[in-house]
Structures are given as structure tokens and as C-alpha cells.
Amino acid sequence: MHKKGGKPRPGGTTVTNFGKSGGGSPPAAGRASRSRVLRIIGGAWRGRRLRFPPQAEIRPTPDRVRETLFNWLGPRVPGSRCLDLFAGSGALGLEALSRGAAHVTFVERDVVAVRELRARLAEWRATGAEVEHSDALRFLGTAAQAFDIVFLDPPFASPLLPESCRLLEERHWLGVHALIYVETDARGGLPPLPQTWTVTKAKQAGAVGYHLITRGMGGE
Numbered sequence: 001m002h003k004k005g006g007k008p009r010p011g012g013t014t015v016t017n018f019g020k021s022g023g024g025s026p027p028a029a030g031r032a033s034r035s036r037v038l039r040i041i042g043g044a045w046r047g048r049r050l051r052f053p054p055q056a057e058i059r060p061t062p063d064r065v066r067e068t069l070f071n072w073l074g075p076r077v078p079g080s081r082c083l084d085l086f087a088g089s090g091a092l093g094l095e096a097l098s099r100g101a102a103h104v105t106f107v108e109r110d111v112v113a114v115r116e117l118r119a120r121l122a123e124w125r126a127t128g129a130e131v132e133h134s135d136a137l138r139f140l141g142t143a144a145q146a147f148d149i150v151f152l153d154p155p156f157a158s159p160l161l162p163e164s165c166r167l168l169e170e171r172h173w174l175g176v177h178a179l180i181y182v183e184t185d186a187r188g189g190l191p192p193l194p195q196t197w198t199v200t201k202a203k204q205a206g207a208v209g210y211h212l213i214t215r216g217m218g219g220e
Contacts, residue, residue: 038091041067043098045124050089051116061091061153061183065205069181070095072201072212073149076179077101080148083173085136085164090117092151092181093129101149103128107139136160140167146175153183162191169194169215180213 040048041063061069069092070077078100084093087106090113097104106129108114114133121129132139137160150168154160161184168174180197184190186209190199193213201212 036089038063038089040091040095040098042070042095043100045094045098048098048124050091050094050120061210062205062208065183065203065208065210066091066095068203069210069212070099073179073181076149081146081175082149082151083107083147084151085139086152086154086160087117087131088113088153090120092153094120094126096149096151097126097129101128103130105130105132105147107132107134107136109133109135137163137167140164140171140173144172146178147173148175148178150174150178150180152180156185156188165191165193165197169196174215176216178215180215182211182213184209184211 037049037051040046040050077096080096080101080103082093082096082101082104084090084096084104084106087093087108088110090106090108093101093104093106106117108117108131111133114131118131120126121131136154150173152161152164154164161182165180168180174180182190186204186207189209190211193199194215196215197213198215199211200214203210
């Protein structure tokens with residue numbers, strides 16, 4: 001169902017654009033009593049609390065992992081164009097906006113998560129944010145635009161990660177030296193990656209393996 005103020009996109013997606021024009025403020029989402037909460041850890045929104053739905057497959061990146069990730073990204077974030085492909089709570093994309101990203105596209109298929117994310121963006125008067133209500137692979141089949149930073153944190157039990165990596169590369173969603181952040185089940189590790197991708201950072205926190213990948217170091 002298209003929300004008021006959204007713009008239909010091919011493949012059944014809906015876009016709500018909280019851009020610099022100031023258009024498209026949706027109504028606030030209802031506060032579910034079982035909502036979970038996390039906080040933004042850096043930048044202009046540091047300390048703000050973010051509610052997200054209790055669905056088991058929405059597994060936000062832990063605070064200490066996010067802190068490490070954004071230390072890795074450092075000066076690449078301000079002014080960047082980012083894609084949060086399995087947005088869930090939206091924590092990674094919101095953290096990027098808080099730290100000065102020029103634009104973040106959030107892609108999420110869960111309607112409750114989409115509603116909460118749109119509500120937070122409106123409440124915080126975010127600029128440069130676009131929310132797509134879509135399956136990730138369907139979204140990657142639409143007309144591509146190049147991103148500087150991509151966050152990939154699919155459900156661990158799903159087979160979505162290898163195909164997402166392939167489509168990002170083959171359908172030209174990545175800038176020449178884009179950075180790709182990937183979270184995986186630490187026991188399974190990374191799938192085979194495109195030849196132009198090089199893992200430059202990797203750590204583990206409990207059951208979570210997290211990796212920073214640079215495009216264009218090996219094959220270009």
C-alpha cells in the first residue's frame with residue numbers, strides 16, 4: 001500500500017523522500033508497547049533514541065560494532081551517498097546521516113519497520129533521506145545510481161548476501177572506490193566476493209562477523 005506523500009516506483013516500491021526540499025512528512029507511527037530501543041552514538045543526533053519493531057529478524061548492529069565501523073569509515077562519511085540495503089531499524093543509515101552523509105537510501109520490506117523509520121526521519125527533520133518499501137533484490141533490479149558507501153546486514157539465515165553483492169557490482173550501484181560494510185554470522189564467514197572487491201578490515205563481536213570492503217583495489 002502506498003503511503004500518502006510517497007511516490008510509486010517500479011516493482012511495487014514506495015518512496016518517501018525527506019529531501020532538502022522539505023516535502024513528504026508522514027504522520028507519526030503508533031508506539032507499539034513492545035518496541036525496542038537503541039541510541040545514535042555519534043554526530044549531530046548523538047544520544048537520540050530510536051524505536052524499532054520487535055520482529056526477530058530485525059537485528060540492529062550493536063553499539064560497539066557501529067562505533068568501530070564509523071571509526072573505520074572516518075572522513076569518508078561526510079558528504080557521501082549511502083545505501084542501507086537491509087535497513088531494519090535504520091541504525092546504520094541514521095548513524096551516517098547523523099555524521100554528515102549527504103544522502104541515505106533505506107531499503108526495507110517490513111511494513112512496520114518502514115513506518116517507524118519514516119516517523120523517526122520526520123520527527124528528527126532529517127534531510128537527504130529516502131525510504132524504499134521493497135525487497136532488497138527487487139530494488140537492485142531497478143535503475144541504478146552510484147553510492148559511495150553501502151551497508152549490507154541481511155538476516156543471517158537468508159541466502160541474500162551473495163546475490164546482493166553480485167547485483168551491486170554487475171548493475172553498477174557502486175562508485176569506483178565505494179566502501180561496502182558487511183555483517184555475517186561469524187561461523188559462516190563471507191561468501192565469494194566480486195573480483196574488484198578487497199576486504200580491508202575485519203573483526204568479530206560474539207556471533208557477529210563484520211567486514212569493511214573496498215571496491216576497485218584489486219581488479220581496477
